[in-house]
Amino acid sequence: MQENYYKPIKLAENIFHIYEPGNVYTTLIIGEEKALLIDTGYGFGDLAGFVRTLTDKPLEVVLTHGHTDHCGGNSQFPMVYMNMMDVPTYLWYEATQKTLIVEKFKRDRAAAGLPDVWPEDFDQEKWSAQHTRHFEPLKNGQIFDLGGRKEEIFFMPGHTVGSIVVFDHETGLLFSGDNISDSLWIMFDTSARLSEYVEHLMDIKLLPILGIVAAHRGIIFPISIMSDLLRTISCINPETDRTFTHPRTGQKALKHREECRAVEDIKYIYVVYDKDKIE
Template sequence: MKKFTCLFALFVILFFCTGEQEKDKSNLIQPEKWYSVHPRPIYSSLEKIGTFQSWFDVYKITEDTYAIYEPNQFEEAISYLALGNDKAALIDTGTGIGNIKAVTQELTDLPVTVILTHEHYDHVAGAYRFDEIIMYDNEQALQVLKKGRNNTSLQQYITEDYLWKPLPQDFDPTSWIIPSMEPTQLVKDGDLIDLGERAFEVIYTPGHCPGQMCLLDQKNRILFTGDHFFPGPLYAYPPDVNIEDYRASNQKLVQRLDEFDHLCSGHNSPWVKSDVLPRVSDAFDAIFSGEGEYSQDNGLRRYHFDGFDILIREDML
């Protein structure tokens, strides 16, 4: 009888353990085993400078541009350190996991100004470590930055679903916040941000969110895109997305394609050929004319295209 009870208990334990393991965590936004894409092939063709704090992988993109990549968390955020003659710009500041300022100090002695491509947490979280912050002059974006994020709201980004490597040793998840911030300089469409012998033109590209801008580096023929484009699922579904703005912004960039060859994007890959942008316009056209292949789940569609996907809500179509 005792033996039977033990066997029964073992059966119950095995049943529930297996059930837990087989629980399907996949969805359209975050596929199960999303980390199986690592290492992404593009990185083997780039010059790796090193790994910092066991969290940031740094690659040299041009003579005066570094990509600071966070491959261990689902967002795969990429920030860029761009060197001019007089100062450097840190374009976006990542998730705030790890000390990105310490990384920039390893790479340059120049004073560093932060430029935020937009207001989302995975781009602004490390900005509070710097004295100078430039952002687009958009009231909604400024309010997001001013509000900051408390620890509770950030916990969702460091669950085991979001991480496939340990957090850095010095990072304390229980005190992780994004403090309230105010930019020290606001910019508008067409403004130039001068680093000395290197300047970025601000190109306002709302759509992904109200404060989204791109930066045109004329010297290197690079466009820093923030989240307007990255080679992955473009988020066209959250409440702060304006799909008509998104399409118009992409057309605006397509009209200037002769001014840049590569995109330095906010996620996944720091080096993307710019000829993908006309395909993004074609993709939006296809979606809104009822074409395009997609997967569907719970009112959300993930359309599949060559080099990127588009995530969009059915009620937006």
């Protein structure tokens, strides 16, 4: 394993937000008896080995959704929990996007004069051929009792139809994957409709949340990020919003931005959406 490939940020006692190059985070929550890993990142490095440097407790793995930057390391674990609504998303990404992801990283890193995003011992062919060993279906409201702390799963269709969020009752932290952050991408064929997302966000807002942790940011968002998102969504206008082209797939969408009020260092909240997802 390449030294220091994964960089953990300690968010709270026994909660680590683990950064991996390529700008994605996985999160490890350690209880008295068990540990829970949220997402498996791209899986370019030895995440399972790295997790073992932080805890030796029995480990469960939960996926926030089926995109490859959250599921790429699945094969390193005997079993992963996922909302089965995201199986089509997972399979489509695995079949069509893995090669494109690798090519895009090569291109972007070379253009920026940066070293490879993966560790030196990365084997592209092996990575591309890896599959999830076993999916275990998640249930809405499922609780992972880690001993001294409980993690509750909430289904939250939005970014993808099978997206879920994880609530840590001990700290009041909500782990939101790509579903609550300063940018919401709800442009995919397998995204939910915006109205459905808003309904679920209103429900999630009722939880006693103290902070939100997203999969592409190394900070704890204040809960006002949810109001920022709702305000931005309410201002969407397909007539005036500019066209957005997905940098990897070339898919067209629309993009709207509003001022971000929740976090001083972040200027805008973005919603990238498909016109057909509005009702």
